[in-house]
Amino acid sequence: xxxxxxxxxxxxxxxxxxxxxxxxxxxxxxxxxxxxxxxxxxxxxxxxxxxxxxxxxxxxxxxxxxxxxxxxxxxxxxxxxxxxxxxxxxxxxxxxxxxxxxxxxxxxxxxxxxxxxxxxxxxxxxxxxxxxxxxxxxxxxxxxxxxxxxxxxxxxxxxxxxxxxxxxxxxxxxxxxxxxxxxxxxxxxxxxxxxxxxxxxxxxxxxxxxxxxxxxxxxxxxxxxxxxxxxxxxxxxxxxxxxxxxxxxxxxxxxxxxxxxxxxxxxxxxxxxxxxxxxxxxxxxxxxxx
Ligand SMILES: [Zn+2]
Ligand SMILES: [Zn+2]
Numbered sequence: 001x002x003x004x005x006x007x008x009x010x011x012x013x014x015x016x017x018x019x020x021x022x023x024x025x026x027x028x029x030x031x032x033x034x035x036x037x038x039x040x041x042x043x044x045x046x047x048x049x050x051x052x053x054x055x056x057x058x059x060x061x062x063x064x065x066x067x068x069x070x071x072x073x074x075x076x077x078x079x080x081x082x083x084x085x086x087x088x089x090x091x092x093x094x095x096x097x098x099x100x101x102x103x104x105x106x107x108x109x110x111x112x113x114x115x116x117x118x119x120x121x122x123x124x125x126x127x128x129x130x131x132x133x134x135x136x137x138x139x140x141x142x143x144x145x146x147x148x149x150x151x152x153x154x155x156x157x158x159x160x161x162x163x164x165x166x167x168x169x170x171x172x173x174x175x176x177x178x179x180x181x182x183x184x185x186x187x188x189x190x191x192x193x194x195x196x197x198x199x200x201x202x203x204x205x206x207x208x209x210x211x212x213x214x215x216x217x218x219x220x221x222x223x224x225x226x227x228x229x230x231x232x233x234x235x236x237x238x239x240x241x242x243x244x245x246x247x248x249x250x251x252x253x254x255x256x257x258x259x260x261x262x263x264x265x266x267x268x269x270x271x272x273x274x275x276x277x278x279x280x281x282x283x284x285x286x287x288x289x290x
Contacts, residue, residue: 058170093147106137110173123155128163128172143237159223175212232264254284
C-alpha cells in the first residue's frame with residue numbers, strides 16, 4: 001500500500017532511549033490501515049504482512065517486520081523506525097554511532113539510507129534503482145534522521161547492485177541493511193537475485209535476518225556519487241523544494257540572521273510564523289529567544 005494512504009498519528013512525546021518494541025499486527029478484518037502502538041520510537045504501526053511470493057513488490061508490512069527483526073538482533077544500531085513515519089516526514093532523529101533506515105521514496109520504491117558505516121562522516125544511500133538525483137522526499141527523510149547542526153547535509157550515493165526488474169527494491173533494501181548490520185559493505189557484494197526471496201522467507205519464518213546469498217565481490221566505490229543539499233530550521237531538514245511541497249513546510253526567513261541563526265524556518269516548526277508574507281520583521285528563536 002502506498003504510504004500516502006497511511007494516516008499517521010504522532011503522539012505528544014516519545015522516548016528516544018526506550019528499548020520497548022511493541023508491535024500490534026493489524027488483523028485482516030480491521031478496516032484501518034494503521035494502528036498506534038505504545039512506543040512511537042519504534043514500530044508505531046504494522047500493516048498486515050503479505051507473504052513474499054515470486055514477484056510481488058514488498059509492502060510496508062514486510063519491510064517493517066524486517067527492520068524490527070534487525071533491530072532486535074542489533075539493538076545498538078539506531079534508526080530502523082517504522083517506515084510509515086517517513087510518509088509524513090516525521091522520522092525522529094536517529095541515535096547511535098550507526099543507524100539504518102529503509103525509506104519509501106513516495107513513488108513505490110524502497111531504498112536504504114545509513115550512517116556510521118564505511119564512511120562514517122556522511123549519510124550513505126544504497127539504492128537498487130537510483131534516479132539521476134535522490135528524490136526530495138528521501139532527502140527530507142534523511143535530514144530528519146540526521147539532524148545535522150551544519151548548514152549542509154552531505155550524502156553519498158553508493159554504487160551497489162541494481163535490481164533486474166520493477167519489483168525487487170524492497171528485497172534489495174532489506175539485503176543491503178542486513179549486510180551493513182553484519183559488517184559487510186553492500187557495494188562490495190553481488191547478491192544472487194534468484195535466491196533472495198527464498199532467503200527472505202526463511203529469515204521471516206525464523207525471525208533471524210542473516211546475510212543474503214551472494215556470489216562474488218564487486219570493486220569498491222563503483223559509481224559512487226557525493227552530493228549535498230542545504231538544510232534549514234530548528235529541525236535541520238531540507239526545504240523540500242518540490243511541486244507537491246506540503247503547506248506546513250513553507251518557510252520564512254529570519255530578519256536578523258545572526259551567527260546562530262537558522263536563516264529559514266518551516267511553518268510547522270514555529271508557532272510565531274507570520275500569517276502574511278508582508279508582515280513586519282520576523283525573528284527566529286535563535287536570534288530572539290522567546
Ligand atoms: Zn523545521
Ligand atoms: Zn535568526
